[in-house]
Amino acid sequence: MPTLHLAAQAHYPDFALDVRGDWPLEGITALFGPSGSGKSTLLRVIAGLEPRARGRVALDDEVWLAEPPARPVPAHRRGVGLVFQEAGLFPHLTVEGNLRYAEKRSRGVGAAAVRWEDVVRALDLAGLLHRKPGSLSGGERQRAALGRTLLARPRLLLMDEPLAALDARRKAEILPYIEQLPRAFGVPVIYITHDIDEVTRLADRLVLLSQGRVVAAGPLHELLERLDLQPATGRFEAGVVLETRVEHHDERFRLTHVRHGAQALVVPMTDVPVGTVLRLRIRARDVALAVEPPRGLSIRNVLAGTLAALHEEPDTPFAETLVDIGGARLRARLTREAVVDLGLTVGQPVYALVKTIALDRRAAAKAE
């Protein structure tokens, strides 16, 4: 797994980017932060497109940016593929023409194993090859743009809100294509998005940026469980991602039974095969706690666990809690009054109640 080493700055009159860290590029790394936090600037620093970049950028031991007099490695020699909101295809060429152009110019520095037929198959491009970009839907254009970028055989793919211009349906259509890229082509991805659904669906790792600095970086699960990151993650709702396996479908009640370790859950029926790994996003506000096994309850998902952390938010009615359910943690958002009424303390056994409806179909399917 390649590692990106950063100790880089970019100064503008009203903004300073100062990013440090060594990021293992495992699968898809989501770059998340408020508008103006420096995400696109950082992407340009990595790509070699930011003239004000200073400091050091290296992929493994290949140094792309170092202190002067060393000259930065120019963008086209870094082997980085870029995908933006606008697909940027040549309008006068067919999709095939666009792809062939990229392939011809490929320097083959990165995923040398990327083959034409694999790209066409993985992105379902066969039916689009003879078409011109102007006749394609937004989602089709982005698939073609992805194909073109892959055929340039990058060693790293940088995506800056590639789906921002698409509506929810088109986004849902293209997400499965994106999520398979690192595994199918051995190319790590750094992905900027504002959309929490995209983060939970796609990301293996998460980097949180605020005011030009990295607030936290690490595996998605770990960061989503951290109660102290709320200010930086303000724009995405607190919650965790639980990886579960589909056990069976209940046609009668239209439910799918899934399992995470010893814990069984039910979700609204999905059409994925038994055995599929389903990533469920469980929001803190959809989880309630009980200190005794609840009875006579309509809620289907009752998970036995231990209260692992409790963070009361002063000046608000709320408290954030973390419940260890054996191998995974859930977040629950309660009122501070409930904390006092129930006498909640860290370490005590609790039952986490999750409304079935909360585990909606937008929860992502990730086939193994």
Ligand SMILES: Nc1ncnc2c1ncn2[C@@H]1O[C@H](COP(=O)(O)OP(=O)(O)OP(=O)(O)O)[C@@H](O)[C@H]1O
């Ligand atoms: N060429 C430039 N000249 C002046 N300021 C710039 C320039 N490029 C970026 N900035 C400033 O840097 C800051 C970070 O911008 P950047 O686009 O990296 O943020 P972002 O996190 O990607 O935002 P968004 O989510 O809105 O796209 C902004 O305040 C912006 O005004």
